[in-house]
Amino acid sequence: MSSPVVTRFAPSPTGYLHIGGGRTALFNWAYARKTGGKMLLRIEDTDRERSTAAAIDAIIEGLTWLGLDWAGEPVSQYGRAVRHREVAELLLAQGKAYRCYCSPQDLEEMRARAEAEKRPIRYDGTWRDRDPSEAPAGVKPAIRFKAPQVGETVIDDAVQGRVVIPNKDLDDLIILRSDGNPTYNLSVVVDDHDMGVTHIIRGVDHLTNAARQTQIYMAMGWRVPHMSHIPLIHGPDGAKLSKRHGALGVEAYRAMGYLPEAMRNYLARLGWSHGDDEIFSTDQMVEWFNLESIGKSAARFDFAKLENLNGHYIRHTPDDMLLTQFIDFLPHAEGGKALLAHIDEAMMAKLMRAMPGLKERAKTLVELMKSTAYLFAQRPLAMDEKAQQIIKDGGAEALKGVLPVLTQVENWIAHDLETAVKSHAEAQGLKLGKLAQPLRAALTGTSTSPGIFDVLEVLGREESLARLGDQAA
């Protein structure tokens, strides 16, 4: 029996929770659930300049919206700085780290020179073996990790396989800044160790860090956690995800009207697969999830597929649940708050009745919201010229013209009309061309199909219908 799995999601609060981070969190969460372990949340806020409380809120809200939860309170990495410093000092005392008196300018020059001479950009080890007595006065040193210079560091990665990195390509990284604050690579190792993390699942952009961190683990004599470096998500053009593409915060996806379950399903399929299965519940995903089935190559974000999936989830969500989700969505939607103000019991009832027609053709909640515009509109509705002309012309032709016009105004009504007409026609043995009967029935209240009265209200001209009826009959 091995120890229970502990995963962690460790974002830095320097901005919104982007979609790649959301997927990383999903994988960590899914793996923890699958194995009966737990996922921890750690906020990597050691960069005091860029970390913000707003970003922390955004991350937590984003995860919550995605339906991902974690064990215990979020851990602030910055709050553990004392311990990180302690480890840095320990490394220093053991001769596994040393003080470096190079100034940032020195280092910049070093880099510039290396670049100019087309040499690898690395710290040259100036202070690695220099006698501390040579230290310039008044300069606060940074502490560098004394990384092995020969041999190689191996990362046994569940996704990437066995990755071997020559130690000569890894330089002595700073673990403690000259101002006494720890840096990322040190903090991560100390925290993951102290927090009992058994499995690290993160983006491949951390692969090189994994090597450096492995060296620190070894220097401390700590056990190296299982690693899984998952491929990154690219934009539609194959390049890095930019804001133009999908590098938006997860809250942007919420505002675009995507359902959390659709997002989970889509994100899971991006890089991970279970045979030919495309649409699966989150429970199903958890049951199937495994690290081995995660691919190694980067995947492009495809909004068309997300939309399709989202449409599927919208259609398959029970009306009442969808209505709840819709209401919850409104505050986050552009123009949604204005609608929210008009929602009372009567409106809820209307929305509920309209939902079957509404959800049939909405791929996102935004589309669904747009389709409800009719319900919120002032009566009587203004008709465009085309509609007016059609009415003016009257006659049997009018009916043909009316439907498309209605479509423009409000698809779902047309849907109701169509359904009502069809059923009436069938019930009364009428040919579909003869619509007068069912329409009259609707007008007199014989039909209970919601939307019919609204339709007539839109038309606003019972005479036209009557005329149509005469001709059609």
Added chain:
RNA sequence: GCGCCCUUCGUCUAUCGGUUAGGACGACAGCCUUUCACGUUGUAAAGACGGGUUCGAUUCCCGUAGGGCGCGCCA
């Protein structure tokens, strides 16, 4: 420049040496429908290139090309 990783239809992917290379999204066409959508049927669409290994390679190895990531007193 150096290191690491990747490469199957336009996109996401299946395939664990032998398949007519499968599915999904998208596209196109038909059906359903007096709108749109849903649904449904079908079509087109892929192993980057070059060498090996093997009776046999998409699958294993090497090289080339292309792409990605990393190389901060950022995380």
